[in-house]
Amino acid sequence: MIHIVDYAYDEKILDTVAKWNYGTNWPVVYIYYNNSEAYVGETLDAVRRTEQHKADVKFEGFTNICLITDKTFNKSVILDLESFLIKYLSADGSKKLINGNAGVSDHNYFYKEAYEDDFKEIWSELKEKKIVSKTLADIENSELFKYSPYKTLNAEQQHTATKILTLLKEINNASKKSLIQVVGGAGTGKTILAVYLVKLLADLNAQNKVWKTVEDQQDADLLEELAKKLSGIKEIGFVVPMIELRNTMKRIFKSIEGLSPDMIYAPEEVVLKEKYFDVLIVDEAHRLYQNKHLPQGARAKFKMVNEKLMGDDYKNSSTDLTELDWIIKSSRMQVLFYDARQAIRTPDIDKDRFTLICEPHLYKYIELSSQMRCKGGNGYYEYVKKILEGENLTEHDYKEIKNYTVSVINDFSKIVEFVNKENTDGQGLCKIVAGPAWSMNEDIIIDGKTYHWAGVPGENNFIYSIHKIQGFDLNFGVVVFGREIYYNKETKRIEINKKNLKDNHTKSSGDEKMREYILDIYLTLMTRGIYGTYIYAMDPDLRDYFKKFFAVNHEDDAKADETH
Numbered sequence: 001m002i003h004i005v006d007y008a009y010d011e012k013i014l015d016t017v018a019k020w021n022y023g024t025n026w027p028v029v030y031i032y033y034n035n036s037e038a039y040v041g042e043t044l045d046a047v048r049r050t051e052q053h054k055a056d057v058k059f060e061g062f063t064n065i066c067l068i069t070d071k072t073f074n075k076s077v078i079l080d081l082e083s084f085l086i087k088y089l090s091a092d093g094s095k096k097l098i099n100g101n102a103g104v105s106d107h108n109y110f111y112k113e114a115y116e117d118d119f120k121e122i123w124s125e126l127k128e129k130k131i132v133s134k135t136l137a138d139i140e141n142s143e144l145f146k147y148s149p150y151k152t153l154n155a156e157q158q159h160t161a162t163k164i165l166t167l168l169k170e171i172n173n174a175s176k177k178s179l180i181q182v183v184g185g186a187g188t189g190k191t192i193l194a195v196y197l198v199k200l201l202a203d204l205n206a207q208n209k210v211w212k213t214v215e216d217q218q219d220a221d222l223l224e225e226l227a228k229k230l231s232g233i234k235e236i237g238f239v240v241p242m243i244e245l246r247n248t249m250k251r252i253f254k255s256i257e258g259l260s261p262d263m264i265y266a267p268e269e270v271v272l273k274e275k276y277f278d279v280l281i282v283d284e285a286h287r288l289y290q291n292k293h294l295p296q297g298a299r300a301k302f303k304m305v306n307e308k309l310m311g312d313d314y315k316n317s318s319t320d321l322t323e324l325d326w327i328i329k330s331s332r333m334q335v336l337f338y339d340a341r342q343a344i345r346t347p348d349i350d351k352d353r354f355t356l357i358c359e360p361h362l363y364k365y366i367e368l369s370s371q372m373r374c375k376g377g378n379g380y381y382e383y384v385k386k387i388l389e390g391e392n393l394t395e396h397d398y399k400e401i402k403n404y405t406v407s408v409i410n411d412f413s414k415i416v417e418f419v420n421k422e423n424t425d426g427q428g429l430c431k432i433v434a435g436p437a438w439s440m441n442e443d444i445i446i447d448g449k450t451y452h453w454a455g456v457p458g459e460n461n462f463i464y465s466i467h468k469i470q471g472f473d474l475n476f477g478v479v480v481f482g483r484e485i486y487y488n489k490e491t492k493r494i495e496i497n498k499k500n501l502k503d504n505h506t507k508s509s510g511d512e513k514m515r516e517y518i519l520d521i522y523l524t525l526m527t528r529g530i531y532g533t534y535i536y537a538m539d540p541d542l543r544d545y546f547k548k549f550f551a552v553n554h555e556d557d558a559k560a561d562e563t564h
Contacts, residue, residue: 076109091145100210149199177363184368267323376404405532436503437482477529
């Protein structure tokens, strides 16, 4: 039986906790809270831990303490429950969590699945007590949960975070090199790791002693040592090139203790704000621009920023600096999260030039490989890549994808019904996404019906372009392969119909490079969905090709896996 008690946090609290059956010598998770803030912790002795917190001014403003335990709880369980409550309470929105994020990690132990059911029951009781306000399902569908700095990291991410901090310490204290490049494909958790690092660095900068919340003593000692060595890092900036994702991050940073929307920058702002940063962390670095095939207004911006950064030297320069150059010149240290396959337009800095710019400054190259977004895992990503790029593939190359819904759609109207139904919760985390067969100022006609891009006034305005959706996590993605892409029965591979391609930035890149760009676009779109991907191809031959490798929905096209 789960025991949850809620006491007033007053002068009698030590006596009150001491009289509780589980007040001493028993594993307990606790929540300190008031109307606006909360703190989550765990202990093997609630009386002793309460006495410690009573001496800490950080806890003076709390009005209540909630204690949670069970006769079957052990140390592993309470560590996992602590991480669970931190992760969900931080995204609940009813209270600002004042915890650091250094202690949030993934714990595996015997009978974990059964305890996870207990955690759901605990959350329901906390909701009844009005300590929290939202259901777990509502939270899981929120952008704050998907990009929270309190998200549990897997072993690879945790190792990478520690490695980056260690490298920053080395760069900060000795090296003339300044740049760490973290490379990973779509869905490997680059954005989550970037946000986690910004929060952790901000806490270290604020001298929050975050190492005290880390269970493993070796890890705690390392973090304390790193905090001392990184004490000179004061100006921390988070660069997000894509405006939609940047606006999302600003909303998230506004609600997180120790973070601020003012920490988030567009690439040009790192120059125009006239700051010199100790460290700039760059998400989606593959979307940094060069001055190539840009519209006139963007070219003018490039000229203005370059003149401000270089002064008279710019007049004598034969080439424009890129947004990556701006970042390097405006900071002592840089951490870039990058995926060359997601550089999908000619203004994006191509891989060769990106490497050339980084090379003189590169201190360390780190690779992420574990698939974090798609429940289908790394196998799904590689399978889709093979199907898009391969030649002479047949039904014998079929592979079953477990724990992930992926289907070819025959009737587009059915998938529209599905999307509308999935989005009734108001979160909008099931989206239809389309490639570059249509320009952003034209109607999208599918099966004789007219649709519009998201944001366009009027009805049926819910189709998103790659440029609006890149970097976002969706519950389900519906991918529309337009008439610019088709299956060639003679060459037995997917080809591009250049006359139906409306994105001039992609069209101007040369035929083979153009094909590479477009296949990378669709690979990116096909890995946006966490629980599943639905495919609709305008070209019948392409649709038939996909049917060899993915399930086909017929009358009930759009039914999602009810177990998600």
